[in-house]
Amino acid sequence: MAYEYDRAIAVQRRAEGEYDVDLDAGWIVGGGLNGGYLLAVIGNGIRAELDRAGHPDPYTISAYYLSPSRPGPGIVRVRVLRGGRGSSTVTATLSQVQDGAEVERISTLATYGDLARMSGDVRTIAKPPVLPPVEECLLTSDASPEMKRFVPMLDRFAMRLDPACGAWTAGEPSGNNFLQGWFALVDGRPIDPVALLTVVDTLPPTTFEMGMPGWAPTLELTAHVRCTPAPGLLRIRHETRNFAGGFFEEDCEVWDSADRLVAQSRQLALAPRPLESAGSGE
């Protein structure tokens, strides 16, 4: 495997519907591993299981995060709920052994098919984000060594943030409700449908730019993969429209170089809590 990303999401068949994985410390963000990276590990296990059925591509996957994952060994289990002609629906989980017992980290439902067989009318009214040229954007891997010790994941990709939503990096958040930028994996590994499951969760939380630093635990993330991206840089955008009642949603759009909306995701997260507050939630 020539690309580091392929090594990081690799799955090794152990038995029918069971895959060994080795979670990569390179995808650490703060106290845990990036949720989109973990989703692609599970998504890769599902692909391995459904490839034989002619359904290698995620159409939709919904992930519920149960406990924080750690770098090291894990097990992906895939169970087919419905096998159809055009698509298959599965339940898939990621577990790790902790203190001698197996603990579920993430539980998912997903429907896979073959994007190459899908086609038809395009009547899209969505518009791609308008970004400054790459060279005017903020390369996230240029973050300080202190920041990168906390977020080693920043070295996994070449993300270039639109400076219009990067004011938080200088400690002066604009209050805007979105983040956007250019995206590629660090070693140029092409983005396929499974890798899109990582891409949708790589931008920092919108709450950073809204002036609310802190960790915002994701309750649920659903991603829809709409087509296989054309080669070239991707444009990604995260937006929050309803921050209220202790929750906020983050909608991510991923656009390819052919101006197609290749993936849409939405996650529901708990509002970041100041350290001094007990609050509700977990």
Next chain:
Amino acid sequence: MAYEYDRAIAVQRRAEGEYDVDLDAGWIVGGGLNGGYLLAVIGNGIRAELDRAGHPDPYTISAYYLSPSRPGPGIVRVRVLRGGRGSSTVTATLSQVQDGAEVERISTLATYGDLARMSGDVRTIAKPPVLPPVEECLLTSDASPEMKRFVPMLDRFAMRLDPACGAWTAGEPSGNNFLQGWFALVDGRPIDPVALLTVVDTLPPTTFEMGMPGWAPTLELTAHVRCTPAPGLLRIRHETRNFAGGFFEEDCEVWDSADRLVAQSRQLALAPRPLESAGSGE
């Protein structure tokens, strides 16, 4: 139970995590039962299971539709994956016996908690849909008897469509990518968090007004319930931004009389197919 909706979604405890249900023919739409109605039946089973834990309210639920449900007996099974202080995550299914064997209809993942305990900052930039007064809107239960024989569900609620997106009812779709209107259950039953799981799936497909009649099978629907609605009429809006590659997403927003965005949902559906086409998908 004074309200017909409560009888329709009633669950009867059979064993630990197992509930008998009786799916109501009143919620038929075309060849099946409405997906939002079925989601509330499952959601009611989850509520029955988690009430003891102090987590009666759906925060988020993701449903994958496996096979068409029929009116009559069914079984809801709920298994707790994670029980926390602030919320619990479960997997829940709806099954029916068919030709002597139990068949899964819908598989879900959900996180429930207590909306009354959630609070905090409101920084919403979303705006409620602008609707004409109720008396200028199209009451969907005024549809023709022929239509209502095909969609008995139309008598379950008082939905008043904005005439600006009702041109399809006269056979002249406007091409707009949204539908919106006022909503109440027919007998005035107050809308609580579980009932919102039905509300998000009551509008006709956006494709009707886009000029593409026909059945558009839902692959997946995720709903986020953000707060308990205030009494009074709800405003609901369905919008599609990306119709492409044989799929389209429908985003639903539900607003209450206090101008709060009380629920958001997104579903991924297969494009409606003309009868003569074999096409891909299922």
